[in-house]
Amino acid sequence: MFFRMITKTLVRQKSKMLMIAFTVILGVSLSTAMMNVMLGVGDKVNRELKVYGANITVRHKDAALMSDLYGLTEGLGVNDKFLHEDDILKLKSIFWGFNILDFAPLLEGHAVLQSTGETVDLIGTWPEKNAVLATGEELHTGLKSLRTWWDVQGEWLNDSDSESVMIGNILASRNNIHVGDSIILTNNGVRKTFRVKGIFNDGGNSDEKILMQLSDVQALMNLHGKVSSIEVSALTTPDNDLARKAAQDPRSLSPEEYETWYCTAYVSAICHQIQEVIRDGVAKPVRQVAESEGTILNKTTLLMILITILSSIGSALAISNLITASVIERSQELGLLKALGAYNWQIVLLVLVEVMLTGLVGGVIGYFLGIGFAQIIGQTVFGSYIEIAQMVILIVAVILFFVTLAGSIPAIRYLMALKPTEVLHGK
Amino acid sequence: MKILELKNVSKIYGELKALADINLSVNAGDWLSIMGPSGSGKTTMINIIGCMDTPSTGSVILDGVDISKENASSLTRIRRDKIGLIFQQFHLISYLTAVENVMVAQYYHSMPDESEAMEALEKVGLKDRARHLPAQLSGGEQQRVCIARALINSPKILLGDEPTGNLDEENEGIVVDLFRRLHSEGVTIIIVTHDPEVGDVAQRKIILEHGKIIDDIDQRATFGEALKLRA
DSSP states (O other): OHHHHHHHHHHHTHHHHHHHHHHHHHHHHHHHHHHHHHHHHHHHHHHHHGGGOOSEEEEEHHHHHHHHHHOOOSSTTTTTOOEEGGGGGGGGGSTTGGGEEEEEEEEEEEEEETTTTEEEEEEEEOSSEEEEOTTSOEEEEOHHHHOTTOEEEEOOOOTTOTTEEEEEHHHHHHTTOOTTOEEEEEETTEEEEEEEEEEEEOSSGGGGEEEEEHHHHHHHHTOTTEESEEEEEEOOBOOOHHHHHHHHOGGGSOHHHHHHHHTTTBHHHHHHHHHHHSTTEEEEEOHHHHHHHHHHHHHHHHHHHHHHHHHHHHHHHHHHHHHHHHHHHTHHHHHHHHHTTOOHHHHHHHHHHHHHHHHHHHHHHHHHHHHHHHHHHIIIIISSOOOOOTHHHHHHHHHHHHHHHHHHHHHHHHHHHOOHHHHHSOO | OEEEEEEEEEEEETTEEEEEEEEEEEETTOEEEEEOOTTSSHHHHHHHHTTSSOOSEEEEEETTEEGGGOOHHHHHHHHHHHEEEEOTTOOOOTTSOHHHHHHHHHHHHSOOOHHHHHHHHHHTTOGGGTTSOGGGSOHHHHHHHHHHHHHTTOOSEEEEESTTTTOOHHHHHHHHHHHHHHHHTTOEEEEEOSOHHHHHTSSEEEEEETTEEEEEEEOHHHHHHHHHHHO
């Protein structure tokens, strides 16, 4: 009888129930979309920010010390301290190796440009690096992925271009060098000819340098197997108090805190793990990028949470109005049920089940609609699909239950106070 | 045997005394009509007897239980078990069929039983209209469904608030005949009515005015005659 009454009430009040379902659909779809975006936005924002370059640099510990103490970026004690090239691929073996998206070694050097006699700065790197790791994982990385903003005339170097270079546009312009030209560089009695494959515009002091294969600079500088620094782009989690405490000194953490910190992709934890595999290396976050990532991510998350809360409150208010209106309209019928012997809780249960069933239908539709919205947001804002988080189903179900319940409170109060005598005798 | 006893019952709303020191006894199997002008306290009295309201002072003994001191939940249980209610506006649930309307009262009393509900409808002559919605029934038919619903749980008292107030003469006759038959089967009937003809067919009639019983008329002498006249 109970479900017969429920079914017939739902059918009879279909326009009102549709309005309630529609309200739930709007609220749930917005909440679902926002939460899915919120949970998936960390990686998306990080990937978006990756265009601004690496967020971690690794240098020799002595060079880093000179830089920290005296602000020196070149000279004795800085330029003569090197990392080992054969450690670089170990970056992918750390606990958070999967979060290391791209990296490239840098070796700074200099040589004389024979055509003009000018001493020019060299940057040796892996423009592109394709390798197979010990784990069998294929690796595609290199500086090209870390300099996405470069405007390149001609072509980027690839990992097989051993006697080609790219030249910064200022240097190229000053020396009247064009794409396809050959240049001769000499240093320490070593003389090598290179073809200019591309001219790049960095917008910084790199525009006066020559970019070439790491092995070529090592040969010119007689620094085989050495690199000055490594630029790393990693997906990180925004810092919190624990991360900030660990960044000061990981040894200050309790064992539980250490485990939590180590197993979370904080930039400090990733730096710590990088130092474990790079001999004599000190990894430091590029604060501007790392902090921007954290700030943007936190603000985006806050915005999503606010939208979810506001849409839930809006839904609760709308549901409240609709249910209260429906109950007032049905007060004679519900008063009659009381007169026939229904307890208050039985009447409340009847109304709540009606509303919950309507909410459930609206919730299911809203959930799938929300997934669609999330994908639209993903495609529009981040150019990729948002991964659907299973936990959103549970969160949305809990929100839906409480929003519907909260929306029903005025109607429940009205029902509890409803006296059959007031509605059955028309007083 | 007394089924209902009101002792010094008053109901006061602010300055207004809707019922003033009412004393009334009803025996099991009696047919009582309550009459009086508007505002005389008829509905207040029926609300108190029907456990939908409580008196301000005095006591109401229903089937041996003083209901004047009971809380809302107990009153609901007592009403469900002992009272069958009939309303002037019928108050059938519009989206349920006649038999389902009867079954609702069963559902809130114990367990719905469709065959029992059909029997109740047969008793009021509406078995063939059992699957119709209230909107598909005439006023008289709706009131008979209401009576079947009131009777389905075998109440101690059948309580009617202007049960013929919305009916034409023909349907009024049908409903009164139904009351007569129920009375002959031993059902206790208390009816509030404006209609002197309906009031006259009861065994006993009380007249209310300004919340007081101003007349208590034993109609047993003319009871059979009035029924014959109606028949």
